Amino acid sequence: MVALKRKFLDESGKRWFDHADVVVALVEFGGLHGYVRISGSSLGSMLEVSQQAASRKLSRAVEAGLVDKRTGSAGFEYTVSEFARGQLRRFLNLFTAPLPRVELGATVVSGVGEGRFFLELRGYGRQFELIYGFKPYLGTLNLKADQNAFDVFRMYPSKIVNGFRTGNRRFGLVLTYPAILRLGSQVVECVALFPEYSRYGDDVVELIAPFSIKKKLGIADGTRVLVTPVLSVG
Amino acid sequence: MVALKRKFLDESGKRWFDHADVVVALVEFGGLHGYVRISGSSLGSMLEVSQQAASRKLSRAVEAGLVDKRTGSAGFEYTVSEFARGQLRRFLNLFTAPLPRVELGATVVSGVGEGRFFLELRGYGRQFELIYGFKPYLGTLNLKADQNAFDVFRMYPSKIVNGFRTGNRRFGLVLTYPAILRLGSQVVECVALFPEYSRYGDDVVELIAPFSIKKKLGIADGTRVLVTPVLSVG
DNA sequence: ATTACTAAGCAACGAGTAG
DNA sequence: TCTACTCGTTGCTTAGTAA
Incomplete structure:
Protein backbone atom coordinates (compact mmCIF):
# COMPACT_ATOMS: atom_id res chain seq x y z
CA MET A 1 0.00 0.00 0.00
CA VAL A 2 2.06 2.86 -1.28
CA ALA A 3 0.38 6.18 -0.61
CA LEU A 4 1.45 9.11 -2.72
CA LYS A 5 1.40 12.62 -1.40
CA ARG A 6 -0.95 14.64 -3.49
CA LYS A 7 0.41 18.08 -4.25
CA PHE A 8 -2.26 20.50 -3.14
CA LEU A 9 0.24 23.26 -3.77
CA ASP A 10 3.55 23.26 -5.61
CA GLU A 11 6.83 22.30 -4.02
CA SER A 12 7.98 24.66 -1.33
CA GLY A 13 10.61 27.11 -2.47
CA LYS A 14 9.63 26.78 -6.09
CA ARG A 15 6.16 28.18 -5.56
CA TRP A 16 5.79 31.56 -7.14
CA PHE A 17 4.17 32.96 -4.04
CA ASP A 18 7.22 32.16 -1.95
CA HIS A 19 8.75 35.02 -3.92
CA ALA A 20 5.53 36.91 -4.47
CA ASP A 21 6.98 40.33 -3.75
CA VAL A 22 9.61 40.02 -6.46
CA VAL A 23 7.29 38.38 -8.97
CA VAL A 24 4.49 40.87 -8.42
CA ALA A 25 6.84 43.84 -8.60
CA LEU A 26 8.27 42.53 -11.84
CA VAL A 27 4.83 42.03 -13.30
CA GLU A 28 3.77 45.51 -12.21
CA PHE A 29 6.73 47.02 -13.98
CA GLY A 30 6.33 45.16 -17.20
CA GLY A 31 8.48 42.11 -16.59
CA LEU A 32 5.85 39.93 -18.15
CA HIS A 33 6.41 41.16 -21.68
CA GLY A 34 10.16 41.29 -21.65
CA TYR A 35 13.22 41.98 -19.58
CA VAL A 36 13.07 44.89 -17.19
CA ARG A 37 16.17 46.78 -16.16
CA ILE A 38 15.95 47.02 -12.41
CA SER A 39 18.55 47.43 -9.71
CA GLY A 40 18.45 46.14 -6.20
CA SER A 41 18.03 49.61 -4.81
CA SER A 42 15.14 50.41 -7.15
CA LEU A 43 13.38 47.23 -6.27
CA GLY A 44 14.13 47.96 -2.65
CA SER A 45 12.51 51.37 -2.77
CA MET A 46 9.44 49.89 -4.42
CA LEU A 47 9.09 47.07 -1.94
CA GLU A 48 10.20 49.28 0.93
CA VAL A 49 13.14 47.12 1.91
CA SER A 50 16.86 47.77 1.75
CA GLN A 51 19.00 47.41 -1.33
CA GLN A 52 20.68 44.36 0.19
CA ALA A 53 17.42 42.62 0.92
CA ALA A 54 16.08 43.41 -2.53
CA SER A 55 19.22 42.11 -4.23
CA ARG A 56 19.02 38.93 -2.19
CA LYS A 57 15.36 38.47 -2.97
CA LEU A 58 16.12 38.83 -6.65
CA SER A 59 18.95 36.29 -6.56
CA ARG A 60 16.80 33.84 -4.70
CA ALA A 61 13.92 34.21 -7.10
CA VAL A 62 16.39 33.58 -9.91
CA GLU A 63 17.81 30.52 -8.14
CA ALA A 64 14.32 29.14 -7.65
CA GLY A 65 13.71 29.49 -11.37
CA LEU A 66 10.89 31.97 -11.02
CA VAL A 67 12.75 34.89 -12.50
CA ASP A 68 15.15 34.98 -15.44
CA LYS A 69 18.18 37.24 -15.35
CA ARG A 70 20.38 38.61 -18.08
CA THR A 71 23.02 41.26 -18.40
CA GLY A 72 21.88 44.33 -20.30
CA SER A 73 23.78 47.38 -21.38
CA ALA A 74 23.05 49.26 -18.18
CA GLY A 75 23.04 46.50 -15.59
CA PHE A 76 21.09 43.35 -14.94
CA GLU A 77 17.66 42.83 -16.39
CA TYR A 78 14.97 40.50 -15.13
CA THR A 79 11.79 38.92 -16.38
CA VAL A 80 9.20 36.54 -15.00
CA SER A 81 10.23 33.04 -16.05
CA GLU A 82 8.02 30.81 -18.12
CA PHE A 83 7.87 28.47 -15.14
CA ALA A 84 6.40 31.18 -12.94
CA ARG A 85 4.07 32.31 -15.70
CA GLY A 86 2.68 28.80 -15.80
CA GLN A 87 1.94 28.82 -12.09
CA LEU A 88 0.44 32.28 -12.35
CA ARG A 89 -1.79 31.24 -15.20
CA ARG A 90 -3.22 28.41 -13.16
CA PHE A 91 -3.78 30.67 -10.19
CA LEU A 92 -5.38 33.40 -12.23
CA ASN A 93 -7.61 30.82 -13.80
CA LEU A 94 -8.95 29.95 -10.39
CA PHE A 95 -9.63 33.61 -9.93
CA THR A 96 -11.28 34.54 -13.17
CA ALA A 97 -12.97 31.38 -14.32
CA PRO A 98 -16.63 31.30 -13.39
CA LEU A 99 -17.62 28.10 -11.64
CA PRO A 100 -18.07 25.77 -14.56
CA ARG A 101 -20.99 23.39 -14.69
CA VAL A 102 -18.92 20.44 -15.73
CA GLU A 103 -20.20 16.92 -16.12
CA MET B 1 6.89 72.70 -4.27
CA VAL B 2 5.14 69.82 -2.61
CA ALA B 3 6.07 66.51 -4.17
CA LEU B 4 3.72 63.62 -3.62
CA LYS B 5 4.93 60.07 -3.45
CA ARG B 6 3.37 58.10 -6.26
CA LYS B 7 2.22 54.69 -5.17
CA PHE B 8 3.86 52.25 -7.51
CA LEU B 9 2.65 49.49 -5.25
CA ASP B 10 0.10 49.46 -2.44
CA GLU B 11 0.92 50.29 1.13
CA SER B 12 3.26 47.85 2.79
CA GLY B 13 1.53 45.34 5.03
CA LYS B 14 -1.76 45.79 3.25
CA ARG B 15 -0.51 44.44 -0.04
CA TRP B 16 -2.03 41.10 -0.83
CA PHE B 17 1.35 39.65 -1.72
CA ASP B 18 2.69 40.37 1.74
CA HIS B 19 0.39 37.52 2.74
CA ALA B 20 0.56 35.70 -0.56
CA ASP B 21 0.86 32.23 0.97
CA VAL B 22 -2.37 32.57 2.91
CA VAL B 23 -4.26 34.29 0.12
CA VAL B 24 -3.12 31.81 -2.51
CA ALA B 25 -3.91 28.83 -0.31
CA LEU B 26 -7.37 30.21 0.36
CA VAL B 27 -7.99 30.80 -3.33
CA GLU B 28 -6.74 27.33 -4.19
CA PHE B 29 -9.17 25.82 -1.75
CA GLY B 30 -12.18 27.75 -2.85
CA GLY B 31 -12.02 30.75 -0.56
CA LEU B 32 -12.97 33.04 -3.40
CA HIS B 33 -16.51 31.80 -3.66
CA GLY B 34 -17.33 31.64 0.00
CA TYR B 35 -16.02 30.87 3.42
CA VAL B 36 -13.72 27.90 3.74
CA ARG B 37 -13.45 25.93 6.94
CA ILE B 38 -9.76 25.62 7.56
CA SER B 39 -7.73 25.10 10.71
CA GLY B 40 -4.29 26.35 11.43
CA SER B 41 -2.91 22.85 11.28
CA SER B 42 -4.49 22.14 7.91
CA LEU B 43 -3.18 25.36 6.47
CA GLY B 44 0.15 24.51 8.04
CA SER B 45 0.35 21.13 6.37
CA MET B 46 -0.50 22.69 3.04
CA LEU B 47 2.04 25.46 3.34
CA GLU B 48 4.51 23.15 5.05
CA VAL B 49 4.80 25.24 8.18
CA SER B 50 3.75 24.53 11.74
CA GLN B 51 0.27 24.95 13.11
CA GLN B 52 1.44 27.91 15.16
CA ALA B 53 2.96 29.68 12.19
CA ALA B 54 -0.11 29.01 10.07
CA SER B 55 -2.46 30.33 12.75
CA ARG B 56 -0.30 33.42 13.10
CA LYS B 57 -0.24 33.97 9.36
CA LEU B 58 -4.01 33.68 9.25
CA SER B 59 -4.52 36.19 12.06
CA ARG B 60 -2.15 38.61 10.42
CA ALA B 61 -3.86 38.34 7.07
CA VAL B 62 -7.15 39.00 8.85
CA GLU B 63 -5.69 42.00 10.70
CA ALA B 64 -4.37 43.40 7.43
CA GLY B 65 -7.87 43.15 5.99
CA LEU B 66 -6.94 40.71 3.28
CA VAL B 67 -8.87 37.79 4.71
CA ASP B 68 -12.28 37.75 6.37
CA LYS B 69 -12.92 35.45 9.29
CA ARG B 70 -16.12 34.09 10.79
CA THR B 71 -17.08 31.42 13.23
CA GLY B 72 -18.70 28.40 11.63
CA SER B 73 -20.27 25.33 13.17
CA ALA B 74 -17.03 23.40 13.16
CA GLY B 75 -14.46 26.10 13.77
CA PHE B 76 -13.32 29.27 12.10
CA GLU B 77 -13.94 29.88 8.44
CA TYR B 78 -12.06 32.22 6.16
CA THR B 79 -12.52 33.88 2.82
CA VAL B 80 -10.57 36.26 0.65
CA SER B 81 -11.74 39.77 1.50
CA GLU B 82 -13.21 42.11 -1.06
CA PHE B 83 -10.23 44.37 -0.47
CA ALA B 84 -7.82 41.63 -1.50
CA ARG B 85 -10.03 40.62 -4.40
CA GLY B 86 -9.72 44.17 -5.70
CA GLN B 87 -5.94 44.02 -5.61
CA LEU B 88 -5.99 40.61 -7.23
CA ARG B 89 -8.23 41.83 -10.01
CA ARG B 90 -5.78 44.59 -10.86
CA PHE B 91 -2.92 42.15 -10.84
CA LEU B 92 -4.76 39.70 -13.06
CA ASN B 93 -5.49 42.51 -15.42
CA LEU B 94 -1.79 43.17 -15.80
CA PHE B 95 -1.30 39.52 -16.43
CA THR B 96 -4.10 38.63 -18.79
CA ALA B 97 -4.86 41.83 -20.65
CA PRO B 98 -3.18 41.94 -24.01
CA LEU B 99 -1.16 45.10 -24.52
CA PRO B 100 -3.86 47.51 -25.58
CA ARG B 101 -3.28 49.92 -28.43
CA VAL B 102 -4.70 52.88 -26.59
CA GLU B 103 -4.69 56.42 -27.86
C1' DA C 1 26.50 54.08 -10.18
C1' DT C 2 26.15 48.88 -9.02
C1' DT C 3 26.46 44.00 -6.25
C1' DA C 4 27.89 41.53 -2.23
C1' DC C 5 30.24 40.79 2.04
C1' DT C 6 30.13 40.83 7.50
C1' DA C 7 28.30 41.82 11.95
C1' DA C 8 24.54 43.07 14.87
C1' DG C 9 19.67 43.36 15.71
C1' DC C 10 15.28 41.71 15.36
C1' DA C 11 11.36 39.28 13.61
C1' DA C 12 9.53 34.79 12.57
C1' DC C 13 9.70 30.01 13.42
C1' DG C 14 8.82 25.50 15.82
C1' DA C 15 8.32 22.97 20.26
C1' DG C 16 5.95 22.66 24.23
C1' DT C 17 1.88 23.61 26.72
C1' DA C 18 -2.42 25.77 28.60
C1' DG C 19 -7.23 26.84 28.08
C1' DT D 1 -10.01 18.50 18.62
C1' DC D 2 -8.89 23.64 18.28
C1' DT D 3 -6.34 28.40 19.13
C1' DA D 4 -2.88 30.97 21.38
C1' DC D 5 0.58 31.66 24.74
C1' DT D 6 5.89 31.52 26.08
C1' DC D 7 10.54 30.62 25.03
C1' DG D 8 14.82 29.34 22.72
C1' DT D 9 16.73 29.21 18.22
C1' DT D 10 17.01 30.09 13.57
C1' DG D 11 17.29 32.92 9.86
C1' DC D 12 16.24 37.35 7.60
C1' DT D 13 17.17 42.34 7.52
C1' DT D 14 19.83 46.28 7.93
C1' DA D 15 23.96 49.30 8.23
C1' DG D 16 28.39 49.78 7.03
C1' DT D 17 31.77 48.85 3.77
C1' DA D 18 34.55 46.72 0.01
C1' DA D 19 35.11 45.85 -4.70
Missing part, protein backbone atom coordinates in the same frame (compact mmCIF):
# COMPACT_ATOMS: atom_id res chain seq x y z
CA LEU A 104 -17.13 14.79 -15.82
CA GLY A 105 -17.35 11.52 -17.69
CA ALA A 106 -16.03 8.68 -15.54
CA THR A 107 -15.85 4.93 -15.26
CA VAL A 108 -16.58 2.99 -12.09
CA VAL A 109 -13.46 1.19 -10.90
CA SER A 110 -12.88 -1.07 -7.93
CA GLY A 111 -10.91 0.19 -4.98
CA VAL A 112 -8.97 -1.98 -2.62
CA GLY A 113 -11.42 -1.63 0.22
CA GLU A 114 -9.33 0.78 2.20
CA GLY A 115 -12.01 3.45 1.92
CA ARG A 116 -13.92 1.59 4.60
CA PHE A 117 -10.88 1.56 6.84
CA PHE A 118 -10.45 5.31 6.70
CA LEU A 119 -14.13 6.08 7.10
CA GLU A 120 -14.19 3.97 10.24
CA LEU A 121 -11.52 6.13 11.83
CA ARG A 122 -13.17 8.41 14.33
CA GLY A 123 -10.86 11.26 13.32
CA TYR A 124 -12.35 11.34 9.86
CA GLY A 125 -15.86 10.03 10.47
CA ARG A 126 -16.80 12.61 13.06
CA GLN A 127 -15.68 15.46 10.85
CA PHE A 128 -17.70 14.18 7.90
CA GLU A 129 -20.80 14.04 10.06
CA LEU A 130 -20.16 17.50 11.44
CA ILE A 131 -19.68 19.03 8.02
CA TYR A 132 -22.23 17.19 5.94
CA GLY A 133 -24.74 16.04 8.51
CA PHE A 134 -24.75 12.39 7.59
CA LYS A 135 -22.96 9.24 8.64
CA PRO A 136 -21.22 8.00 5.51
CA TYR A 137 -21.73 4.48 4.27
CA LEU A 138 -18.54 2.61 5.09
CA GLY A 139 -17.10 2.34 1.63
CA THR A 140 -16.14 4.64 -1.20
CA LEU A 141 -17.23 4.45 -4.81
CA ASN A 142 -14.18 5.02 -6.95
CA LEU A 143 -14.37 6.62 -10.37
CA LYS A 144 -11.69 7.02 -12.97
CA ALA A 145 -12.50 10.27 -14.73
CA ASP A 146 -11.74 10.98 -18.37
CA GLN A 147 -9.70 14.00 -17.35
CA ASN A 148 -7.94 15.51 -14.36
CA ALA A 149 -10.84 15.60 -11.94
CA PHE A 150 -9.04 17.42 -9.16
CA ASP A 151 -8.33 20.40 -11.40
CA VAL A 152 -12.06 20.68 -12.02
CA PHE A 153 -13.17 20.18 -8.43
CA ARG A 154 -10.59 22.52 -6.95
CA MET A 155 -12.31 25.47 -8.60
CA TYR A 156 -15.12 24.91 -6.13
CA PRO A 157 -15.06 25.77 -2.45
CA SER A 158 -13.69 22.78 -0.62
CA LYS A 159 -14.77 21.64 2.77
CA ILE A 160 -11.58 20.62 4.46
CA VAL A 161 -11.44 17.55 6.68
CA ASN A 162 -8.42 18.11 8.84
CA GLY A 163 -5.73 15.54 9.37
CA PHE A 164 -4.87 14.05 12.76
CA ARG A 165 -2.58 11.57 14.41
CA THR A 166 -3.38 8.44 16.40
CA GLY A 167 -0.45 7.10 18.30
CA ASN A 168 2.49 7.35 15.96
CA ARG A 169 0.53 7.29 12.75
CA ARG A 170 -0.35 10.43 10.87
CA PHE A 171 -3.41 10.81 8.73
CA GLY A 172 -3.37 13.60 6.18
CA LEU A 173 -6.10 16.07 5.49
CA VAL A 174 -8.80 15.50 2.91
CA LEU A 175 -10.31 18.03 0.56
CA THR A 176 -13.99 17.27 0.08
CA TYR A 177 -16.43 18.68 -2.44
CA PRO A 178 -20.19 18.27 -2.68
CA ALA A 179 -21.03 16.53 -5.93
CA ILE A 180 -23.84 15.01 -7.93
CA LEU A 181 -23.55 11.62 -9.59
CA ARG A 182 -25.69 10.81 -12.62
CA LEU A 183 -26.50 7.50 -14.27
CA GLY A 184 -29.17 8.00 -16.91
CA SER A 185 -32.05 9.69 -15.15
CA GLN A 186 -30.91 8.62 -11.70
CA VAL A 187 -29.25 11.24 -9.55
CA VAL A 188 -27.36 10.83 -6.28
CA GLU A 189 -26.04 13.57 -4.02
CA CYS A 190 -22.66 12.67 -2.66
CA VAL A 191 -19.29 13.99 -1.62
CA ALA A 192 -16.04 13.69 -3.57
CA LEU A 193 -12.85 13.09 -1.59
CA PHE A 194 -9.32 14.09 -2.49
CA PRO A 195 -7.04 12.90 0.31
CA GLU A 196 -3.61 14.37 0.85
CA TYR A 197 -2.22 10.84 0.83
CA SER A 198 -3.76 8.56 -1.72
CA ARG A 199 -2.94 5.55 -3.82
CA TYR A 200 -4.60 7.21 -6.76
CA GLY A 201 -3.88 10.10 -9.09
CA ASP A 202 -5.78 13.27 -9.75
CA ASP A 203 -8.09 11.58 -12.24
CA VAL A 204 -9.58 9.29 -9.62
CA VAL A 205 -12.57 10.49 -7.62
CA GLU A 206 -13.61 8.79 -4.39
CA LEU A 207 -17.26 9.31 -3.53
CA ILE A 208 -19.12 8.87 -0.29
CA ALA A 209 -22.83 9.06 0.51
CA PRO A 210 -25.10 8.06 3.39
CA PHE A 211 -25.76 4.75 1.61
CA SER A 212 -24.06 2.38 -0.79
CA ILE A 213 -24.10 4.17 -4.11
CA LYS A 214 -23.31 0.96 -5.94
CA LYS A 215 -26.39 -0.78 -4.61
CA LYS A 216 -28.68 2.23 -4.94
CA LEU A 217 -27.84 2.73 -8.61
CA GLY A 218 -27.18 -0.92 -9.36
CA ILE A 219 -23.79 -0.32 -10.89
CA ALA A 220 -20.62 -2.36 -11.17
CA ASP A 221 -17.05 -1.87 -12.31
CA GLY A 222 -16.94 -0.47 -15.80
CA THR A 223 -20.25 1.38 -15.63
CA ARG A 224 -20.07 4.81 -17.23
CA VAL A 225 -21.35 7.69 -15.08
CA LEU A 226 -21.29 11.48 -14.93
CA VAL A 227 -20.10 13.43 -11.91
CA THR A 228 -20.56 17.18 -11.32
CA PRO A 229 -19.14 19.37 -8.58
CA VAL A 230 -21.77 21.53 -6.91
CA LEU A 231 -21.80 24.25 -4.31
CA SER A 232 -23.69 22.31 -1.66
CA VAL A 233 -25.59 19.14 -1.09
CA GLY A 234 -29.22 19.13 -0.12
CA LEU B 104 -5.05 58.52 -24.76
CA GLY B 105 -6.73 61.84 -25.35
CA ALA B 106 -4.89 64.61 -23.54
CA THR B 107 -4.53 68.34 -23.24
CA VAL B 108 -1.23 70.21 -23.21
CA VAL B 109 -0.72 71.95 -19.88
CA SER B 110 2.09 74.10 -18.64
CA GLY B 111 4.48 72.76 -16.06
CA VAL B 112 6.43 74.84 -13.60
CA GLY B 113 9.71 74.44 -15.41
CA GLU B 114 11.13 71.94 -12.97
CA GLY B 115 11.39 69.32 -15.70
CA ARG B 116 14.48 71.15 -16.92
CA PHE B 117 15.98 71.07 -13.44
CA PHE B 118 15.64 67.31 -13.11
CA LEU B 119 16.83 66.56 -16.62
CA GLU B 120 19.95 68.60 -15.97
CA LEU B 121 20.86 66.37 -13.03
CA ARG B 122 23.59 64.03 -14.14
CA GLY B 123 22.05 61.19 -12.14
CA TYR B 124 19.00 61.21 -14.37
CA GLY B 125 20.41 62.55 -17.62
CA ARG B 126 23.10 59.92 -18.01
CA GLN B 127 20.63 57.12 -17.43
CA PHE B 128 18.22 58.49 -20.04
CA GLU B 129 21.01 58.60 -22.58
CA LEU B 130 22.16 55.12 -21.69
CA ILE B 131 18.68 53.66 -22.01
CA TYR B 132 17.24 55.58 -24.93
CA GLY B 133 20.36 56.68 -26.79
CA PHE B 134 19.53 60.35 -26.97
CA LYS B 135 20.22 63.46 -24.95
CA PRO B 136 16.81 64.77 -23.92
CA TYR B 137 15.82 68.34 -24.65
CA LEU B 138 15.95 70.16 -21.33
CA GLY B 139 12.26 70.50 -20.68
CA THR B 140 9.22 68.27 -20.42
CA LEU B 141 5.96 68.55 -22.27
CA ASN B 142 3.19 68.00 -19.76
CA LEU B 143 -0.15 66.51 -20.74
CA LYS B 144 -3.28 66.14 -18.69
CA ALA B 145 -4.89 62.95 -19.93
CA ASP B 146 -8.61 62.33 -20.00
CA GLN B 147 -8.17 59.24 -17.84
CA ASN B 148 -5.67 57.64 -15.48
CA ALA B 149 -2.67 57.51 -17.78
CA PHE B 150 -0.40 55.60 -15.42
CA ASP B 151 -2.80 52.66 -15.29
CA VAL B 152 -2.58 52.43 -19.07
CA PHE B 153 1.16 52.86 -19.33
CA ARG B 154 1.98 50.45 -16.54
CA MET B 155 0.69 47.56 -18.64
CA TYR B 156 3.73 48.09 -20.81
CA PRO B 157 7.29 47.12 -19.93
CA SER B 158 8.84 50.06 -18.13
CA LYS B 159 12.43 51.13 -18.40
CA ILE B 160 13.38 52.10 -14.90
CA VAL B 161 15.56 55.10 -14.24
CA ASN B 162 17.00 54.46 -10.82
CA GLY B 163 16.98 57.00 -8.04
CA PHE B 164 20.11 58.41 -6.46
CA ARG B 165 21.27 60.85 -3.84
CA THR B 166 23.46 63.90 -4.14
CA GLY B 167 24.69 65.18 -0.85
CA ASN B 168 21.76 64.98 1.50
CA ARG B 169 19.03 65.12 -1.11
CA ARG B 170 17.34 62.01 -2.42
CA PHE B 171 15.92 61.71 -5.88
CA GLY B 172 13.37 58.98 -6.43
CA LEU B 173 13.23 56.54 -9.27
CA VAL B 174 11.35 57.21 -12.49
CA LEU B 175 9.34 54.75 -14.52
CA THR B 176 9.71 55.56 -18.20
CA TYR B 177 7.76 54.24 -21.17
CA PRO B 178 8.36 54.72 -24.89
CA ALA B 179 5.42 56.55 -26.42
CA ILE B 180 4.12 58.15 -29.55
CA LEU B 181 2.52 61.58 -29.59
CA ARG B 182 0.09 62.52 -32.33
CA LEU B 183 -1.26 65.87 -33.43
CA GLY B 184 -3.25 65.50 -36.62
CA SER B 185 -0.96 63.78 -39.08
CA GLN B 186 2.19 64.74 -37.19
CA VAL B 187 3.85 62.03 -35.12
CA VAL B 188 6.62 62.31 -32.55
CA GLU B 189 8.46 59.50 -30.82
CA CYS B 190 9.06 60.34 -27.21
CA VAL B 191 9.31 58.94 -23.69
CA ALA B 192 6.70 59.25 -20.95
CA LEU B 193 7.93 59.78 -17.40
CA PHE B 194 6.24 58.76 -14.18
CA PRO B 195 8.47 59.87 -11.32
CA GLU B 196 8.21 58.35 -7.86
CA TYR B 197 7.94 61.86 -6.46
CA SER B 198 5.86 64.24 -8.50
CA ARG B 199 3.70 67.30 -8.13
CA TYR B 200 1.17 65.70 -10.43
CA GLY B 201 -1.32 62.89 -10.28
CA ASP B 202 -1.62 59.74 -12.35
CA ASP B 203 -3.47 61.53 -15.11
CA VAL B 204 -0.52 63.78 -15.94
CA VAL B 205 2.05 62.54 -18.43
CA GLU B 206 5.45 64.16 -18.70
CA LEU B 207 7.09 63.65 -22.08
CA ILE B 208 10.67 64.05 -23.17
CA ALA B 209 12.28 63.85 -26.61
CA PRO B 210 15.63 64.80 -28.17
CA PHE B 211 14.11 68.14 -29.14
CA SER B 212 11.45 70.58 -28.01
CA ILE B 213 8.17 68.88 -28.80
CA LYS B 214 6.30 72.14 -28.40
CA LYS B 215 8.34 73.88 -31.09
CA LYS B 216 8.43 70.91 -33.42
CA LEU B 217 4.67 70.49 -33.41
CA GLY B 218 3.88 74.14 -32.88
CA ILE B 219 1.60 73.57 -29.94
CA ALA B 220 0.68 75.59 -26.90
CA ASP B 221 -1.20 75.08 -23.67
CA GLY B 222 -4.69 73.78 -24.34
CA THR B 223 -3.83 71.95 -27.57
CA ARG B 224 -5.51 68.55 -27.80
CA VAL B 225 -3.19 65.64 -28.60
CA LEU B 226 -3.16 61.84 -28.55
CA VAL B 227 -0.53 59.80 -26.76
CA THR B 228 0.04 56.05 -27.15
CA PRO B 229 2.35 53.77 -25.18
CA VAL B 230 4.49 51.57 -27.43
CA LEU B 231 6.98 48.79 -26.91
CA SER B 232 10.02 50.67 -28.10
CA VAL B 233 11.10 53.82 -29.84
CA GLY B 234 12.89 53.78 -33.19
